[in-house]
């Protein structure tokens with residue numbers, strides 16, 4: 638939505654864009670897998686003839702067509718384990734920590750039922766002991782291909798955190814122009830859900846899609862429980878950069894906790910603003926960065 642875009646001058650835009658585009662990463666596209674296995678040091682405990690066997694069907698995940706995500710729960714005995722995701726019963730295409738192909742093993746502490754997840758769109762493999770499983774139920778979900786709206790168990794609006802920084806994100810261009818509402822739900826259930834201002838069982842969060850095909854960015858902060866919804870996906874990482882790239886002449890500015898609402902605080906503000914403000918940034922040409930000069934209109 639327009640109110641959550643913050644404009645900057647082109648000179649600042651050019652310098653910041655160069656710095657921030659470098660941290661963007663796009664998942665590599667590979668054909669949809671026929672099978673997804675969780676190979677690891679837990680496989681013998683789960684009934685496989687050995688460990689680290691990408692072709693042991695006992696630890697296959699199941700593909701859920703309604704979710705477009707592979708998933709399966711296993712009773713993992715107490716102990717420390719490691720695992721990865723292997724596609725097509727082979728090591729040829731495998732993913733580890735951080736959704737990285739051939740990446741590091743993923744640590745797991747057992748002693749509970751663990752549900753594993755693999756999304757072939759992002760290559761993120763994780764589990765519900767390691768990660769918060771957060772989705773965005775809302776009035777837009779049927780447009781994404783979910784069986785209906787307001788479905789906390791539809792993983793087509795799954796918020797993902799491959800880099801493990803506690804900021805869970807989901808981006809889509811599939812919502813038609815219109816006005817919608819959303820919340821955040823934990824563990825595919827309404828039992829734990831968050832609404833406006835991160836309030837548990839709080840109010841629905843409204844948002845507007847300005848045009849068909851517009852990119853909509855959802856971000857859930859697991860610490861504050863706040864859901865941010867932006868028209869235009871920021872590039873880069875909220876924790877690594879003070880500002881984020883939205884388009885060639887637009888950045889989003891992380892002004893502390895207020896990023897969660899997209900409402901930056903002016904220096905003369907006594908309290909939280911409830912209305913969006915336009916932001917201008919005075920950039921340093923020598924460093925290409927700006928550490929201040931933010932004001933609202």
Ligand SMILES: [Ca+2]
Pocket residue numbers: 797798799800801802803804805806
């Ligand atoms: Ca993240």
